[in-house]
Amino acid sequence: MFKTNRTDKSGTLTELDYTVYGRMIPLTKIIQHMREMHKDYQRETETNETHTRHLRIWHDHSDILNHTYISIMVSTLYDTASFITDEEYRAKYPERPPADVQAMVEKPFLYVLGQSSSSDIDQLSYIPVRVDDLQNLKAQSGEVRYVMRFFSGDGPPRQFEAGHQRGGNFACLCGIPSKDHMNLDNAFQIDVPSSQERLKIFKEGELWKGFSLMRPSPFANLKKQDIMRELVARSHDTDDKNKVELQEELSNTLRGIQRPPAMFSTPKNVFDLLHDYEVPPGEPLHDITNVVQNLITELPYHISNPDTLKDFEKFSTATIGDKNQI
DNA sequence: GTTCCGAGGAGGGCTCTCCA
DNA sequence: TGGAGAGCCCTCCTCGGAAC
Numbered sequence: 001m002f003k004t005n006r007t008d009k010s011g012t013l014t015e016l017d018y019t020v021y022g023r024m025i026p027l028t029k030i031i032q033h034m035r036e037m038h039k040d041y042q043r044e045t046e047t048n049e050t051h052t053r054h055l056r057i058w059h060d061h062s063d064i065l066n067h068t069y070i071s072i073m074v075s076t077l078y079d080t081a082s083f084i085t086d087e088e089y090r091a092k093y094p095e096r097p098p099a100d101v102q103a104m105v106e107k108p109f110l111y112v113l114g115q116s117s118s119s120d121i122d123q124l125s126y127i128p129v130r131v132d133d134l135q136n137l138k139a140q141s142g143e144v145r146y147v148m149r150f151f152s153g154d155g156p157p158r159q160f161e162a163g164h165q166r167g168g169n170f171a172c173l174c175g176i177p178s179k180d181h182m183n184l185d186n187a188f189q190i191d192v193p194s195s196q197e198r199l200k201i202f203k204e205g206e207l208w209k210g211f212s213l214m215r216p217s218p219f220a221n222l223k224k225q226d227i228m229r230e231l232v233a234r235s236h237d238t239d240d241k242n243k244v245e246l247q248e249e250l251s252n253t254l255r256g257i258q259r260p261p262a263m264f265s266t267p268k269n270v271f272d273l274l275h276d277y278e279v280p281p282g283e284p285l286h287d288i289t290n291v292v293q294n295l296i297t298e299l300p301y302h303i304s305n306p307d308t309l310k311d312f313e314k315f316s317t318a319t320i321g322d323k324n325q326i
Numbered sequence: 327g328t329t330c331c332g333a334g335g336a337g338g339g340c341t342c343t344c345c346a
Numbered sequence: 347t348g349g350a351g352a353g354c355c356c357t358c359c360t361c362g363g364a365a366c
Contacts, residue, residue: 119335119336119337120336120337154358155357155358156357156358156359165337165338166336166337166338166357166358169338169339170338171338171357217337220337220338223349223350224348224349224350243348243349243350244348244349251339258337258338
C-alpha cells in the first residue's frame with residue numbers, strides 16, 4: 001500500500017492510498033532453473049555428502065515508463081569445488097567453443113520486480129516475503145544446501161540492506177567518519193561490522209524498540225531528553241552536555257547504523273539462515289570508476305600507431321564523451 | 327509509445343535565527 | 347545560554363512534461 005498526492009480541478013491537494021503488486025519468483029523455482037542451466041558446468045562427485053552453493057543478491061531502483069520499480073536479482077557464486085574450470089570444460093566438451101564457466105555460472109536470474117520508491121518504508125515492504133521465501137528454500141533443500149552469502153550492489157541499496165544511513169558523516173558501511181576516509185592507516189585497521197554486530201549495536205539502547213517496518217528510523221529527529229535516555233541506556237555519561245554534544249556522541253556510537261539489517265527487520269529468527277550473509281562496504285566497479293576514466297583518457301597519449309590511436313579515440317569518445325562519469 | 331530532461335523528494339549534515 | 351526548527355548543502359532517486 002502506497003500513498004500519493006493528487007490535486008483535483010478545484011486545486012485541493014488530497015492524499016490517496018493505492019495498492020501496487022510486485023512479482024516474486026520463488027527461490028526454489030529459480031534454483032530448479034539454475035540447475036538446468038548449470039548442468040554442463042557442474043563437477044561430478046562420487047560421494048553422497050551434502051554440498052553447499054552460495055547465493056548472491058543484487059538490487060537497485062530504476063524507472064520504467066514513469067513508474068519506479070525495484071529489481072532484485074539472484075545468482076550463484078562460482079566455486080571450483082562445485083563447478084569445473086575453463087580448462088576442464090574444454091577437455092570435457094572438445095567439440096564446443098571455449099566458455100567462461102564462471103561467467104555462465106554467475107549469470108543472474110530475476111528474483112523480484114515490483115513497484116517501489118527508494119524510501120526505506122517502501123523497500124522494507126518486500127522484506128517479509130523475502131524472509132518467508134528463504135525459510136521455504138531451507139525447508140525444501142535436498143542434497144545441496146543453499147546459503148544466502150553476499151549482497152552486491154550500488155551504494156544506497158547496500159546501505160539499505162545493511163540498515164545504514166544514506167549520506168551524512170557516516171556514509172560508509174565501515175563506520176569511519178567521512179572526513180577520515182582519506183586516512184588509510186585508519187581504513188586498514190577498521191573491522192567492518194557483520195550483520196550480527198550491527199544488530200547488537202542497534203539494540204544496545206532502548207529506542208530501537210520503537211522500530212517497525214512502518215517506522216524504520218527510531219534514532220531520527222530525537223529530542224534532547226530522548227538522546228539522553230538512549231545514551232544512558234548505552235552507559236554513556238550525559239552530564240553537562242548540550243544537545244549538539246549529545247547528538248554527536250550518539251552518532252559516533254551508532255557510526256551510521258540506523259536500523260536492523262534489512263533481512264533482520266522482521267520478528268522472525270533468521271540467524272540460522274543468514275549467519276554468513278555479508279554486505280560488503282564497497283562496490284568495486286563504482287569505487288574505481290574515476291581510475292578507469294583517467295586510464296581511458298590518458299592512454300591515447302601513449303599510443304604511437306595511428307590506426308590503433310584512431311580506434312582507441314573512438315572507444316574513448318563512446319565511453320566517456322561529454323559524460324561526467326562513466 | 328518511448329526517451330530525455332530537469333525540478334523535486336529522500337535522507338543525511340551544518341549553520342543560523344528565534345525564543346524561552 | 348541552549349533547544350528547536352528553518353534553510354541550505356550534498357548525492358542519488360523519482361516522476362511529470364516535453365520532445366522525438
